[in-house]
Amino acid sequence: MTRNLKEMLIPGALLPAQIFHHSFNRYLFFDIDICTSCELMHTVQKLVRAGFGLEGGVEVYSASEYESLNMFRVADDWVQAITSCEKYLRNAGDYGGLILLDTSKQWALFQPRPVDMGIFAFNSQVEFEKFVPDIYDYFFSCADIKNWISRKTEHDVALVETVGYEVLSALNKNYCV
Template identity: 90%
Template sequence: MTRNLKEILIPGALLPAQIFHHSFNRYLFFDIDICTSRELMHMVQKLVRAVFELDGTVEVYSASAYESLNLFSAADDWVQAITSCEKYLRNAGDYGGLILLDTRKQWALFQPRPVDMGIFAFNSQMEIEKFVSDICDYFFSCADIRNWISRKTDHDVSLVETVGYEVLNSLIKNYCA
């Protein structure tokens, strides 16, 4: 594992357990494949731009081998940069997910496999919902999880049954305290 990943990720840890060595102050979760969803790639870039402007560099790693796949500017075309990584992984027979890491360690995105839940962690007090109105179409928050486990609606009950109370409760315990 490269130096930057060692400083951020706990080797072998998977969600809903704590996967980061240090805490970020905001966590958003997603269940869309970052490798193939152009919309999710655009949304992550939109969030990074809203919170951190166009400053910084992004490192992309294979989530299975922790291999460095790409390095690009926050101002670059993320769809092209991430799609090239996805193609490289598939050609190599690696069907795992991706890790995106801000080289200044202000944010990290981790999805171990395309079918697994992912996490976008970052340091900011900005109320990003005010700047990125469609964020709820791609991410769910700690507040969403708390609402779901209250099981006030049929939709909440269905989500808890599908995802699992233990998983959701572990996310709250590890990321939403």
């Protein structure tokens, strides 16, 4: 595991447990495969650009082997860069997810497998909704989790039954307090 990855992630940890060595000031969660959803890749890229600008680099790792797969700039075409990683993984028989790390350690994205929930953690006070109006088409927030576990509506009850109260409560405890 390279230095940046070791400094950011707790080896072997998976959501809803704490997976980062240090806390970020904001977290968003997703349940779409980052490797195959061009829309999610574009949304993450827009969020990173809005919160951190066009400078900087992105390191990409295999979530299963912690193998370094690629490094690209924030200004590059993320779809092409991430898709090439996904193709490499599939050709190697690795059906795990990806980890994306900011080289300046201001944000990280982690999804252990395409069918698992992922997390986008970052240090920014930018009101992303102003720059990325469709943000919540792809992500859910700590406020969403708190609303869901309150079970005030039928939708909340159904969602809690589907995802699991324990999972949502653990996300809330580990990332939203």
